[in-house]
Amino acid sequence: MGDDLLRLGDEDDRVAALRARLAGMGLVDGSPDADLDTPDGPSRRFDADLERAVRAFQQQRGLSADGIVGPGTRAALADAAWVLGDRVLEHLPGALAGGDDVIALQRRLLDLGFAVGRVDGLFGPETAAGVAEFQRNVGLEPDGVLGPDTMAALGRLRPRASGGNPNAMRAAERIRAAGPSLDDKLVVLDVVPFTTDVPGLGADAARLDALGSTAVEAVASLVEQGLVEVGARSLRTTPGPERERAWASNRSGGAVCVSLTTDASTDPGAGGLSTYYYGIDAHDIRSTAGERFAGLVHREVLARTPFADGGCHARFWDLLRMTRMPAVRIDLGCVTHAPDATALGDPEVLASVARAIVVAVQRVYLGPEDDSPTGLLSLDDLRALRDRPDSPEG
Incomplete structure (x- = not known):
């Protein structure tokens, strides 16, 4: 366990400070003003009640609700401490104030x-x-x-x-003005390196790592091929911190961003396709264009593959938060879930996932007169739309 993480069973002053902070938010019993250095101060032990409070905070803030306080949760706790008027705010390139x-x-x-x-x-x-x-x-x-x-x-x-929501209206107008054709639209592909972080897997961990990484790479390559067939372009992000990948996506001028990975879980029964878009429940914030795009991807993949429905969720992750185009993160099942592992090893399923993603990208730009019910459009249909006489390229 890294020194920068706090989790169930830890005991030190950082835990007491965490408990006081969450008590101030009403998420755990205790006084936010208690003296940390007195015997009657907040407990220094990370117990089950504190873990539940951490999970509740993470859920509110659009983070992965794992009950572990790492860099992302620590940053969110710092953000939550600021109230408008507490400090002077100005734009500092390379060191953006957040909160x-x-x-x-x-x-x-x-x-x-x-x-x-x-x-x-x-x-x-x-x-x-x-x-x-x-x-x-x-x-x-x-x-x-x-x-x-x-x-x-x-x-x-x-x-x-x-x-109404002015940002949502601006985003809808940008999509409408871009036109229905995918010709020359740039799709940013963000392929997330996969490493299982599940204890007790032993020698099986390497096999599952390889399964997840191979499946994601195969889907990414097939998406690239499919985009070429319908006239679009693609660009992959360079591995690195999420913020750097988001900034690179923005500099590229991409139309949409698709982030691909797989998942793993300590619960062998946990599995299914999950998709994510930018949002934070604590402030009732949503990217309406991102939510629509994620929903299209989610439904298209489910309609064409055997994956169970793991839901479509709002998250505050930097890649989704900082990209300036509709963005979706796709978790292609859990390698630790037997049905998902079987699907991830099936080339036909992976090809169906890739087709579903390309179709979903196209559906972002189609008007009601050209759109079709979920699961019915094929790449041939997209080529026909592109080549018809009334299209700009026809």
């Missing part, structure tokens, strides 16, 4: 009619531009910095009725 206060600012500006890009809790250039435009409108120096004067001006104004 719940940034989310509150982004939502406030959107409600007032100022564009900030995606509500992602990161003070990036689009958010700074939104702050500057707000400042310009209220007669302040448009420096894009949220300081005391700008915060006071925000507090004086009431949001206008927006008539």
Whole structure:
């Protein structure tokens, strides 16, 4: 176990601090103001109650609810500590301020009619531009910095009725304006290296690693071939931290992003296809375009393969959070689940998964007049749509 992880059974001052933080959120019994250094302070033992509280926090924040406090959960806890007005916010390239206060600012500006890009809790250039435009409108120096004067001006104004989610409407319009053809659209493929992290597998771990990695690589290659057949282009991300892969995806100008991996579980009965899109339940935030894309992929794959339905879920993972195009993460079953392992070893199933992904990409851009029920469109149908006389390429 790495020193940077906290999990069930650990006992030290970090656990006491974690318990106090979660007590302040009402997720576990205790006082958030208790002195950590007194006998009556928070318990230093990571017990079952604290694990349940960690899982509940992770679920609220769109993280993998494994009950283990690693870098992602620790960062989310830090984000949750900030309240709008606690600090000055400004855009610092390479060191973006993040937190719940940034989310509150982004939502406030959107409600007032100022564009900030995606509500992602990161003070990036689009958010700074939104702050500057707000400042310009209220007669302040448009420096894009949220300081005391700008915060006071925000507090004086009431949001206008927006008539819906402006970001969702902008995303829908971008997709409509892109047109139905996939010709020259770029699909970013993010192939996630797979390594089982399940104790007790012994020598079987290497075999399962190979099964998961081989299956994901096969699907990625088949998706690339299918995209070429329907006129699209593809680009793979370079292995590295999620943020770097997201930034590279954005620089590429990709139309959509598809992230592929498999899963593993300590429960041999846990399995099925799971898909993920950007969202965080704690703030009722969703990427509407990402949710629609993930739903299309999920239903197409389920309709064409034997995988069980593992659900379509909102997550706050950096790759989904920071990409500026509709993005989906696909977990192609669990290698530790016997039916999934069989499917992942079947070339026909993998080919069906790849066809389903290509079809789902096309369906993102089809209007109601050209779309079809789930599971019916083939690559031949997509080629026919592309070649028909009334298409731009026909």
